[in-house]
Amino acid sequence: MPNPFFAFKQFTIYHDRCAMKVGTDGVLLGAWTDVSSSKNVLDIGTGTGLISLMIAQRNDASSIVAIDIDDAAVSQAKENVSASPWKERITVINQDICLYQPSMRFDTIVSNPPFFIDSLKCPDGQRNTARHTDTLPIQSLLRKGGELLSNDGAFSIIIPYDQSEEIIRLAEGEGLYLVRHTQVVTRPGLPPKRSLLTFSKTKEECKNDELTIELDRHVYTDEYIALTKDFYLKM
Numbered sequence: 038m039p040n041p042f043f044a045f046k047q048f049t050i051y052h053d054r055c056a057m058k059v060g061t062d063g064v065l066l067g068a069w070t071d072v073s074s075s076k077n078v079l080d081i082g083t084g085t086g087l088i089s090l091m092i093a094q095r096n097d098a099s100s101i102v103a104i105d106i107d108d109a110a111v112s113q114a115k116e117n118v119s120a121s122p123w124k125e126r127i128t129v130i131n132q133d134i135c136l137y138q139p140s141m142r143f144d145t146i147v148s149n150p151p152f153f154i155d156s157l158k159c160p161d162g163q164r165n166t167a168r169h170t171d172t173l174p175i176q177s178l179l180r181k182g183g184e185l186l187s188n189d190g191a192f193s194i195i196i197p198y199d200q201s202e203e204i205i206r207l208a209e210g211e212g213l214y215l216v217r218h219t220q221v222v223t224r225p226g227l228p229p230k231r232s233l234l235t236f237s238k239t240k241e242e243c244k245n246d247e248l249t250i251e252l253d254r255h256v257y258t259d260e261y262i263a264l265t266k267d268f269y270l271k272m
Contacts, residue, residue, distance in 0.1 A: 048121045067091030070193040081148040086114035093123035142187040193235045201232040
């Protein structure tokens with residue numbers, strides 16, 4: 038039986054009722070996103086609440102709204118947040134992001150979005166909602182992100198590398214411009230698997246780099262250890 042929880046250094050994530058379990062993508066986005074000056078943060082499609090909790094750990098001045106359309110995920114995210122040291126700074130909301138109309142704008146928005154656009158769907162409806170773009174097309178996510186982002190804010194996502202060019206193009210159509218791009222490689226010599234992207238409403242020179250996760254199985258690179266050591270128990 039799979040473990041119903043994943044323990045980090047300062048918090049624990051229960052994910053047995055969530056379609057998408059704790060995974061490398063979420064940890065990467067939560068650790069990589071620049072939150073050094075974040076005050077108001079929006080986590081779109083929060084799932085277990087992992088990324089919100091990581092940001093709360095990294096920036097003790099941040100106030101975070103975590104939103105998800107899935108009832109079970111929201112229930113579990115609320116429990117994870119309530120058991121954490123930062124429950125007073127994270128609000129979990131059960132709502133379709135496209136219908137969300139807050140009075141404020143956010144200086145930091147993050148999303149680990151559904152992205153298996155062309156893949157075969159599985160019989161599990163909850164998992165399909167989390168993994169496929171039918172319920173939240175990427176252009177709708179970008180449009181809503183642009184609407185809710187403050188003028189000097191930043192919107193960060195993680196997506197498959199082979200979709201990055203199209204998503205960067207769609208983002209520009211919504212007035213969001215790429216300012217940071219990290220290509221994620223699982224091992225040296227392999228093609229990039231993921232793209233970590235940050236968009237802004239202001240055009241500026243994009244910062245490009247590459248992150249390699251492993252040198253060999255369970256032999257992690259210094260850069261990946263440096264990025265995640267504040268979270269993983271064994272780093």
